[in-house]
Amino acid sequence: MPFNYTIAVIAIPLFMFLFLGLAGVKMSRKLTGVLGVLGMLVTTVLAYGVALTYFFGTGQGQVVDGVRQAITVWNPDWLSFTKTLVVRMGIMLDPIAAMMLVVITTVSFMVHLYSLGYMSDHHGNAEKGFQRYYAFLALFTFSMLGLVVATNLFQIFIFFEMVGVSSYLLIGFYYTSPAANHASKKAFIVTRLADFFFLVGIMILSYYSGSFDFDTLVFGSNHANSLEVAQSIIGNPGVATFMGCSAMTWALTFIFIGGAGKSAMYPLHIWLPDAMEGPTPVSALIHAATMVVAGVFLVARLFPLYVVCQAAMDVILVVGAFTAFYAAAIACVQSDIKRALAFSTISQIAFMMTSLAVSSADGALIEIHEGYGLGYMASMFHLFTHAMFKALLFLCAGAIIHAVHSNENSDMHGLHKYMPITSIAFLIGCLAIAGIPPFAGFWSKDEILVACYNKGLGWGIWMTMVAGLTAFYMFRIYFLIFFWNKHEVHTEHEPKDQPWTMTLPLIILAVISIVAGFVPAHNMVTWDGGHLHTQLDWTVAGTSVLVALVGIGLAFKMYYKENPLPERMASSCRGLWTAAYKRFYMDELYQFITHKVIFQGICKPIAWFDRAIIDGFMNMLAVGTQHAAYGVRRLQSGSIQGYVVVYFLGALLLAVITLICVLVF
Amino acid sequence: MNLTLLMYLIPSIIMFGCGVYGFLTRKNMIAIMISLELMLNSVDINFVVFNRFLFPGQFEGMFFTLFAIAIAAAETALALAIIINVFRAIKNVDINQINKLKF
Amino acid sequence: MESVGNIIMYFIIAIAIIAFSVLTVTTRKILRSATYLLFVLFATAALYFQMDYHFLGAVQIAVYAGGIVVLFVFAILLTHKPGADTQAITSHRKWLGVAVAMIGALVCGYALFSYGGFCGKQLIGDDGLSIDRLGQMLLSTDKFGYLLPFEAVSVLLLACIIGGVVIARRR
Numbered sequence: 001m002p003f004n005y006t007i008a009v010i011a012i013p014l015f016m017f018l019f020l021g022l023a024g025v026k027m028s029r030k031l032t033g034v035l036g037v038l039g040m041l042v043t044t045v046l047a048y049g050v051a052l053t054y055f056f057g058t059g060q061g062q063v064v065d066g067v068r069q070a071i072t073v074w075n076p077d078w079l080s081f082t083k084t085l086v087v088r089m090g091i092m093l094d095p096i097a098a099m100m101l102v103v104i105t106t107v108s109f110m111v112h113l114y115s116l117g118y119m120s121d122h123h124g125n126a127e128k129g130f131q132r133y134y135a136f137l138a139l140f141t142f143s144m145l146g147l148v149v150a151t152n153l154f155q156i157f158i159f160f161e162m163v164g165v166s167s168y169l170l171i172g173f174y175y176t177s178p179a180a181n182h183a184s185k186k187a188f189i190v191t192r193l194a195d196f197f198f199l200v201g202i203m204i205l206s207y208y209s210g211s212f213d214f215d216t217l218v219f220g221s222n223h224a225n226s227l228e229v230a231q232s233i234i235g236n237p238g239v240a241t242f243m244g245c246s247a248m249t250w251a252l253t254f255i256f257i258g259g260a261g262k263s264a265m266y267p268l269h270i271w272l273p274d275a276m277e278g279p280t281p282v283s284a285l286i287h288a289a290t291m292v293v294a295g296v297f298l299v300a301r302l303f304p305l306y307v308v309c310q311a312a313m314d315v316i317l318v319v320g321a322f323t324a325f326y327a328a329a330i331a332c333v334q335s336d337i338k339r340a341l342a343f344s345t346i347s348q349i350a351f352m353m354t355s356l357a358v359s360s361a362d363g364a365l366i367e368i369h370e371g372y373g374l375g376y377m378a379s380m381f382h383l384f385t386h387a388m389f390k391a392l393l394f395l396c397a398g399a400i401i402h403a404v405h406s407n408e409n410s411d412m413h414g415l416h417k418y419m420p421i422t423s424i425a426f427l428i429g430c431l432a433i434a435g436i437p438p439f440a441g442f443w444s445k446d447e448i449l450v451a452c453y454n455k456g457l458g459w460g461i462w463m464t465m466v467a468g469l470t471a472f473y474m475f476r477i478y479f480l481i482f483f484w485n486k487h488e489v490h491t492e493h494e495p496k497d498q499p500w501t502m503t504l505p506l507i508i509l510a511v512i513s514i515v516a517g518f519v520p521a522h523n524m525v526t527w528d529g530g531h532l533h534t535q536l537d538w539t540v541a542g543t544s545v546l547v548a549l550v551g552i553g554l555a556f557k558m559y560y561k562e563n564p565l566p567e568r569m570a571s572s573c574r575g576l577w578t579a580a581y582k583r584f585y586m587d588e589l590y591q592f593i594t595h596k597v598i599f600q601g602i603c604k605p606i607a608w609f610d611r612a613i614i615d616g617f618m619n620m621l622a623v624g625t626q627h628a629a630y631g632v633r634r635l636q637s638g639s640i641q642g643y644v645v646v647y648f649l650g651a652l653l654l655a656v657i658t659l660i661c662v663l664v665f
Numbered sequence: 666m667n668l669t670l671l672m673y674l675i676p677s678i679i680m681f682g683c684g685v686y687g688f689l690t691r692k693n694m695i696a697i698m699i700s701l702e703l704m705l706n707s708v709d710i711n712f713v714v715f716n717r718f719l720f721p722g723q724f725e726g727m728f729f730t731l732f733a734i735a736i737a738a739a740e741t742a743l744a745l746a747i748i749i750n751v752f753r754a755i756k757n758v759d760i761n762q763i764n765k766l767k768f
Numbered sequence: 769m770e771s772v773g774n775i776i777m778y779f780i781i782a783i784a785i786i787a788f789s790v791l792t793v794t795t796r797k798i799l800r801s802a803t804y805l806l807f808v809l810f811a812t813a814a815l816y817f818q819m820d821y822h823f824l825g826a827v828q829i830a831v832y833a834g835g836i837v838v839l840f841v842f843a844i845l846l847t848h849k850p851g852a853d854t855q856a857i858t859s860h861r862k863w864l865g866v867a868v869a870m871i872g873a874l875v876c877g878y879a880l881f882s883y884g885g886f887c888g889k890q891l892i893g894d895d896g897l898s899i900d901r902l903g904q905m906l907l908s909t910d911k912f913g914y915l916l917p918f919e920a921v922s923v924l925l926l927a928c929i930i931g932g933v934v935i936a937r938r939r
Contacts, residue, residue, distance in 0.1 A: 638764030641689050645868060648685065652875050659879055668770050668778050671880065671887040673815070676785040678876050680808065682869040687793030690857045690865035695843055696798055699805050702836065703789055706812055709828075717819045719886055721895040724905065727824055728914055734831050735921045739928035741836045745843040746936035752847045753938075 002059050003073045006050050006091050009101065010149065012043045013142035017135050024131030033116045033126060036134035040105070040112040040141065047105040047145075054098040055524055068529035070094035072215065075151050087212060090151040095525045096300055096380055100148035103387045104290050106512075108141045110391060110505035111285040117502035118281050118398055133173060137285070140166035144290050148297060152212035153202045156298065160198065160262065163291045164191050170286060171278040183274035190271040194261020201254030205305075208247055218304050245311055252305060252312035259295025264346045265353060266323040270586055272346060276338040276407075280398030283338060288345050288394045289387035296352045296383055303356065303376055303527050313357050317455075320353030321462055326584070328469040332476065333570075333580045336407045337397050340477050341390070343583075344433070347470060348386050354463060355379035355448040358455035359527070373527045374454065374534065378447030381521035385440035388516050389432035392509035396426040399502050400481060403495035409480045416482035418495045423482045425506040430478045432513045434471035434548045437541075443517035446541045453540055460540070467544050471551030479559035670718040677714070680707040694748050694758045698741065705737050770891075777818060784811040796856070798848060802840045809833045820894060823902055 016039040024032045054062075054071070062069060075090030115137070119127045127133075143162035150156040165188075172184030206212050245253075257268075264272040275287050286292070299306060299316065306313050324347050331343035359375030399422045404411050416423045432439035435446070445467060453460030497503055522532040558565050570577040579585065637643075680703055687700030709730045716726025752758050785808055792804040809832045816825035857865075880887060909915050 640760055640763070645689060645864065648689075648868060648872065652872055655875055655879065659875075659882070663882060666770070666775055667890050668775060669887060670889045672778065672782070673819075674880060674887075676782045676789075676815075678873050678880075679786050680789040681876070682873040683789040683793045685872050686865040686869040689868055690861050691793070692857070693798055695840065695847065696793075696801055699801055699840065700793055702805060702832075703792060703808065706809065706832070710812060710815060713816060713819060713821060713824065717821070717895070718889045718891065721892050724897060724902070724912075727821055727897075728905075728917075730824060731827060732917055732921055734827055736924065738831050738835055739925055741839055742932050743928055743935065745839055746932040749843060749846055749936050758847050 002053055002057060003050060003071060003091075003093060005046060006073050006093065006149070009043055009047045009050060009105070010091065010142060010145050012039055012046075013138045013145065016040075016138035017142055020131055020138060021135035024135055027131070029126035029130035032131040032134050033119075036138060037109075037112045037116065039138065040109045043141070044105040044109040047101040050093070051098040051102045054093050055095075068095055070214070070529070072151060084210060085206075087154045088152055089155055091149045092151040092214065093149065095529055096297065097148050099380060099384055099525050100297060101145065103384055104141065104144050104148065107285055107289040107387055107391045108137070108144075110395070110509055111281045112137060114284075114395055114398070114502050114505045115279070115281045117499045118402055119279065129173065133170075133279070136166055136169045136173070137282075140170065140286060140291070144294070147294060151214060153206065153214075153217070154212045156301070157195070157199060157202060160195060160258070160294065160298075163286075163294060164188060164195065164262070167191075167275070167286050167291055170282040171275045173279055173282065174277070177277070179274075180277040183271075183277040187271040187275050190268055191261045194258050194268050197254040198258020198261075201251045201256075201258060204247055204251035204254065208251070214301065218302060246309075248305075249309055249311045252302065252309050253315055255302065256295075256299060256312060256316055259298040260319065260353075261295070262298075263292050263295025263349050263353065265295070265319050265350060266326055266346075267586065269323065269327065269346050270583075270590055273339045273342045273583070276336070276342050280338065280394060280401055283342070284391045284394030284398065287342065288390040292345060292349055293352065293383050293387065296349060296356065296379065299353065299356050300376065300380060300527075303359070306356070307359070316353055317357035317459075320350045320355075320357055321459065322350075323347070324350035324354060324463065324466045325469070328466050328473060330580050330583050331473040332469065333577055335409050335581075337400070337409060337412070337477060337481065338394075338407055340473065341393055341397060344393075344470065344474065345390055347466065348382070348390065348433070351445070351448055351463070351466070352379040352382050352386070354459075355382065355451055358451050358459060373532060374447060375451035376527040377522055377525055377532050377534075378444060378451050380525040381519075382441075382444035382448055384519070384521070384525075385432070385444045385513070385516045388509055389429045389440060389513040392425060392506065392513055393429040393433070395502070395506055395509065396422050396429065399498045399506065400495075402498060402502070409477070412481040413484045414482065414486045415495060419482075419497050421497045421503055422506065425510045426478060426482070428510045428513055430474040433474050434552060435467055435544055436471075436548060436552075437545065438514070438517060440513050440516035442541075442545070444521070446536065446544060447521075447534065449540050449544055450534075450537050453537075464544055464547055468547035468551040471548035472555050475552045475555035476559050479555060483560050485562040670714060673714045673718075674711065677707045677710040680704075680710070692759050692761060694751070694760050694763075695745075697760060698744055698748070702737065702741070705733070709733055774818070777814075781811050781814050781818065784808075785815070798844050799841070799850070802837060802844060805840070806833055806837045809837065819891070821897070823897075823899055 016036060020032050020036060027035075053059075054068075062071065071093045073091040073093060075088050075092070077086050078089040079087040081087070112134070115133065119130055119133060121127065140163060143159050143166055147156055147159035147163060150159060168184045168188040171187055172180050174180045202212070205217070209217055211217060259265075261268045272287060272292065276283055278287070306316070327343045327346035327350060331340050331347060334340040334343060355375040356379045357375070359373055359379070400412060400415060400419065401407060403419060404415075406412070428439065432441040435442045437443075449460060449463055449467065452463045522534045526532045558569075582588070684700045684702075684704030684707065687703065688697055691697050691700060712726040712730045712733070716724065720726070748758055751763060755762055788804045788807040788811065792801050792808060795801050795804065809828060813825045813828040813833065816822075816828055905912055906914050906918055
């Protein structure tokens with residue numbers, strides 16, 4: 001098999017994690033960093049090899065009738081509960097897995113390299129915990145790679161948890177800061193909550209379908225007939241219903257909730273903005289490019305099942321479309337650069353979710369028609385391009401933060417003069433995300449919009465509007481950081497472009513963000529592995545570009561030079577502005593629900609019951625025994641002769657009784 | 666005048682009573698052991714007397730006494746070892762001082 | 769009808785036993801207490817001799833009088849200043865002891881009198897216990913053999929020796 005070495009792609013990060021984690025403290029900080037980068041470089045090269053071989057190779061059984069097959073490289077049994085219920089661990093390659101390999105390793109390598117500079121002070125000395133940092137990065141990379149090549153739902157779940165753990169560890173990297181601690185806890189708990197639903201979904205799904213394996217669930221014998229397979233699985237247990245929906249609908253909805261937790265869909269998004277407490281490269285890797293798209297990946301992985309289950313698809317559509325707008329609206333008023341980017345990420349992931357959801361076009365039709373599966377392809381394409389330009393934006397933000405030591409827009413202003421390379425890279429990222437041709441975002445977002453218009457005019461207009469909003473808030477950030485007015489130097493160091501380890505990834509990612517749009521995604525990451533005929537719809541493309549330009553123009557007018565316009569607009573609708581700045585009080589709502597409703601209303605009575613009734617009963621027993629013991633202990637006087645008197649009198653009593661018995665009877 | 670069984674039992678009962686009295690009243694542990702020996706001895710006498718008067722020609726009572734003497738020797742040796750050890754620990758053989766195990 | 773010598777002998781023994789028993793528990797000098805015990809044991813041995821159990825009388829003298837009393841004397845000398853009085857016995861404790869002892873004696877005496885059709889039995893001449901028969905019985909495994917208790921006592925004594933050494937030795 002030409003793919004046997006895929007195992008190395010997974011194994012090297014795992015090895016690096018163990019090696020850096022265990023032996024790192026014995027080595028100098030710089031050395032661990034360099035070793036981590038080199039290990040990641042090897043992984044990246046191998047992953048590229050795998051992806052290229054998969055997409056362009058013509059090995060035996062790799063392409064059948066022009067359709068790329070899912071290839072199971074390695075799939076041994078891991079846990080056999082029964083003969084039929086077997087959990088396997090393995091590696092499976094299909095278009096999206098191969099694409100994800102590229103995305104993860106690219107971004108991860110960039111972040112590894114970038115962190116060499118970022119995690120150092122101004123004199124180039126590495127920070128405390130450098131080894132730990134690189135070990136966790138390797139752990140995360142390993143988990144994420146294991147997730148995308150999973151052969152079954154159970155494996156995905158395990159790696160889902162593992163990315164959650166590494167995310168937790170990395171958010172809380174600065175464990176002395178209370179904010180980081182809270183953020184890491186919050187991220188872990190919220191995603192755990194979602195993962196619970198995921199697990200329930202897996203159980204329902206595998207109970208009715210009898211398998212965890214994607215081979216059985218999704219692909220069947222041939223990649224092309226996956227829809228029939230899916231329908232037979234979903235159709236079979238269709239009789240089992242709960243609250244008006246079939247068991248499968250519930251299963252798929254629960255699995256989506258699991259994905260929504262990781263992908264920060266409304267209302268489970270609250271952890272992502274706080275996760276920005278972690279080091280910025282971590283935000284770029286985990287909370288912008290890779291981990292947060294795990295939910296999208298999950299839905300895409302089970303796409304054939306979702307397609308025939310329209311109710312679950314509708315849930316995804318509504319949640320995705322709403323989240324896209326909601327997050328974009330919040331992003332317009334955030335003053336913290338990383339938080340603004342975080343909301344932008346939420347919004348873009350919602351784009352991908354929406355795109356997946358509109359893929360089935362007009363209901364639960366199984367017939368393949370024109371444009372069918374376009375949304376799927378667009379979603380995966382956008383995932384790819386978004387990973388690149390969002391990582392670029394985050395790394396730029398990191399460079400800026402490293403230079404000015406603040407996250408706030410108000411401390412930046414006018415940095416263009418000081419940091420030209422960063423400024424241009426950030427501009428490229430903004431253009432890409434805003435969807436200006438020929439940058440990467442334009443191509444993928446255009447496909448998404450076409451898919452939305454196919455679904456319905458309303459959805460298309462809604463998403464176009466969100467795209468315009470995206471352009472506006474991104475350029476708002478851009479202008480506020482790099483222009484607005486002159487920069488006031490607060491620190492003793494004048495902000496400047498960062499060392500090459502930090503600048504080189506920016507340049508590479510900027511180049512990718514420019515050219516990634518020309519990747520022929522419609523031939524590569526289609527849902528059935530085949531080719532999809534697409535063409536640029538000039539009406540849609542023109543509209544979206546126009547809207548984006550309007551957004552950019554508005555941002556230019558408001559934020560290019562210091563002027564009172566933004567303040568006037570904010571005060572003219574103060575309530576709305578404050579609400580958006582406070583993220584529409586979602587955190588407060590959660591706080592209210594958890595503390596006031598759950599803790600006060602449910603936990604307190606339960607705790608009272610536990611303390612008063614259950615503990616009380618036990619305490620009563622204990623106190624009773626104690627009092628009895630206090631009474632009885634007087635007999636234990638310690639005077640041996642006292643015992644002997646009692647003993648002797650007892651013996652005499654027995655003698656008397658015996659005598660009486662003998663004499664009387 | 667005949668020497669009956671009862672006449673042999675009377676000294677035995679009195680000896681036993683003395684043993685009980687001594688055991689209950691003496692504070693010195695060695696004195697208590699001595700009282701114990703008195704009681705044991707009176708019981709031995711009883712065995713022998715009953716054996717000799719009621720079942721002549723059989724020797725169970727006699728043998729029982731024989732073994733009881735051997736065991737009494739063992740018991741006394743151990744008890745005195747313990748008393749000496751206690752004496753080493755608290756420089757005293759007063760029974761009222763040995764009350765660490767009371768509540 | 770007993771010989772007068774026997775009767776006189778009995779009374780001497782009985783009075784000795786009673787007197788020395790009382791003295792044993794009432795004297796305040798512990799060493800004297802041990803000495804009176806010795807006399808009680810000798811008197812008991814004499815009682816055994818009178819009942820023709822010569823071997824038992826010999827054992828009584830050898831083990832009890834010779835062994836145990838010597839042990840007592842050793843222990844007393846190790847733990848007491850010579851000639852020191854023991855503590856006086858408090859009166860309520862004394863009366864308690866007397867009362868309990870009297871009750872015990874009364875119950876036993878009443879039991880004897882009320883039950884004892886045998887109380888008037890007298891000694892029947894020689895019961896034929898020769899020392900070689902006793903030896904045969906002690907080491908035989910027949911119906912009236914005592915080999916098993918004999919061995920058990922030997923093990924017990926061994927355990928006792930070890931225990932005594934372990935307990936009494938200086939740590």
